[in-house]
Amino acid sequence: MPLLLAVPLAILLALSLLLVLLPLSLWQRWRLAGSRRRARTWAMALAWWSSLGSSLLFLLFVLVAGHFWPSARAYVAVAYPAGLLLGLLGHALTRFEPTPQGLYYRSSRFLALGLVLLVAVRIGAGLVQGVRSGFGAGWPDSGWLSHAGLLAMGALLLGYATAQSLGLYRRVRRFERHRRYDRSPG
Secondary structure, X not given: OHHHHHHHHHHHHHHHHHHHXXXXXXXXXXXXXXXXXXXXXXXXXXXXXXXXXXXXXXXXXXXXXXXXXXXHHHHHHHHHHHHHHHHHHHHHHOEEEEEOOXXXXXXXXXXXXXXXXXXXXXXXXXXXXXXXXXXXXXXXXXXXXXXXXXXXXXXXXXXXXXXXXXXXXXXXXXXXXXXXXXXXXX
């Protein structure tokens, strides 16, 4: 009997922890967006390859999801390139500071705020739709609150991350090459 009570209590505790930590993590992401960070080649390479791998897995998911939600492919086909363009804008707004210790950068706080708000809206919309469907209401077939719309928001964020990480990776590699060339004898 006590074990039967422990499972719902553990689920309730996990959900409560999630409700507290999620807004805190979004706040932390925005707060750190404008901070000065060192661009390390291995970290930028890991970010680039991770976002590329995530993009490929996302594409496979969208191909399957397109059978169930017909507008998913069209929404993602527009949102992912828009995210790539947003990532290029984000990279253009990133301030770089070359030092003898390495390359440092600061991302745009305003763009980060917009992306954090988009993540919050996406999570909130998913929760609202989940609660609505729990009470028997169906999910909309189109629009930003539909499955396809929520996938499009994810595609926009993933496109941004992919373009921004590629830009940072290329920039830090170029910096390292020039620094190596400047140190070489002769």
